[in-house]
Amino acid sequence: MPFPIHRLRRLRKTDAIMRMVRENKVSVDDLIYPLFVCEGKGVKTEISSMPGNYRWSIDLLANEVKECWNLGIPAVILFGIPDKKDARGSEAYNPDGIVQRAIQEIKSAVPEIAVITDVCIDEYTDHGHCGLVENGQILNDPTLELLAKMALTHAEAGADIVAPSDMMDGRVGAIRKALDQSGFGDSIIMSYAAKYASAFYGPFREAADSSPQFGDRCSYQMDPANGEESVREVAQDIEEGADIVMVKPALSYLDVIYKIKKEFSVPLAAYNVSGEYSMAHAASEKGWLDGDRVIMEVLLSIKRAGAQMILTYSAKHAAKIIQNIVP
Numbered sequence: 115m116p117f118p119i120h121r122l123r124r125l126r127k128t129d130a131i132m133r134m135v136r137e138n139k140v141s142v143d144d145l146i147y148p149l150f151v152c153e154g155k156g157v158k159t160e161i162s163s164m165p166g167n168y169r170w171s172i173d174l175l176a177n178e179v180k181e182c183w184n185l186g187i188p189a190v191i192l193f194g195i196p197d198k199k200d201a202r203g204s205e206a207y208n209p210d211g212i213v214q215r216a217i218q219e220i221k222s223a224v225p226e227i228a229v230i231t232d233v234c235i236d237e238y239t240d241h242g243h244c245g246l247v248e249n250g251q252i253l254n255d256p257t258l259e260l261l262a263k264m265a266l267t268h269a270e271a272g273a274d275i276v277a278p279s280d281m282m283d284g285r286v287g288a289i290r291k292a293l294d295q296s297g298f299g300d301s302i303i304m305s306y307a308a309k310y311a312s313a314f315y316g317p318f319r320e321a322a323d324s325s326p327q328f329g330d331r332c333s334y335q336m337d338p339a340n341g342e343e344s345v346r347e348v349a350q351d352i353e354e355g356a357d358i359v360m361v362k363p364a365l366s367y368l369d370v371i372y373k374i375k376k377e378f379s380v381p382l383a384a385y386n387v388s389g390e391y392s393m394a395h396a397a398s399e400k401g402w403l404d405g406d407r408v409i410m411e412v413l414l415s416i417k418r419a420g421a422q423m424i425l426t427y428s429a430k431h432a433a434k435i436i437q438n439i440v441p
């Protein structure tokens with residue numbers, strides 16, 4: 115494309131021309147909003163490291179979800195904060211647990227919205243790990259049964275999509291089998307397929323009270339140094355029955371998103387995680403960055419990399435920006 119025959123600036127001459135040649139766009143259809151649900155009544159507690167995000171009690175949750183739906187957001191993902199924790203995370207698969215009740219409440223108030231649930235026991239275990247623990251080791255196979263039970267109680271309560279985030283090997287297969295055996299063959303699995311052991315989860319662990327009480331998550335979450343390995347993780351999850359796969363975090367892993375998009379043809383989600391939100395928010399509060407522009411640029415970059423769904427704490431705000439609703 116030699117100059118001066120070709121001048122790439124021609125296509126940047128006016129806004130109308132730029133709109134015509136624009137390759138990617140962030141739509142409200144792409145957004146999934148994470149919500150934290152806790153016990154109690156009338157609770158709306160702001161998460162200090164994630165301003166604008168709250169822990170909600172079930173009675174206030176439906177209104178918040180309705181607001182999301184009215185903004186055009188098609189889905190929410192729920193995280194539960196139980197009152198009681200134990201070594202086996204029993205509340206995670208209690209049919210009357212916090213998330214199970216929240217699903218029912220949302221489904222009766224806003225039946226149209228897609229309800230996704232995080233399937234992982236870390237918020238429910240007293241040790242804070244995503245699997246059962248024995249002698250300081252995280253046990254893989256015995257955990258699968260609990261995850262399958264947890265996913266099934268979510269489907270029974272009315273969840274449209276279950277999203278295992280634990281990173282145990284074989285969990286997608288175990289969940290698919292449990293759902294199919296109980297008549298939930300239509301329930302969708304969105305697997306956190308390539309989930310890295312990331313420092314960007316810091317604010318989430320404050321929000322969900324889920325920090326590991328000893329050690330770290332490096333024996334089950336992926337090593338941030340590994341790109342190729344994500345292909346094997348995703349391939350395995352698809353083979354086991356994942357309908358949608360996810361890369362997490364998003365911003366430092368755009369290469370992984372790109373790689374997975376090139377390699378597979380299943381719907382791809384990316385999680386714009388808590389630390390990514392908090393960084394942009396803090397810098398914007400200090401006046402160092404234009405927060406709105408940064409939010410939209412980040413979401414756009416995740417789409418450009420190849421994700422078609424984005425889980426983001428900015429979902430409501432981004433929906434307002436996209437639709438020119440002044441907050």
Ligand code: PBG
Pocket residue numbers: 232233234235236237279280314315316317318319386387388389
């Ligand atoms: C595990 C889970 C985590 C996140 C989503 N699901 C925390 C972790 O793996 O430590 C992190 C999400 C975020 O940082 O926004 N239940």
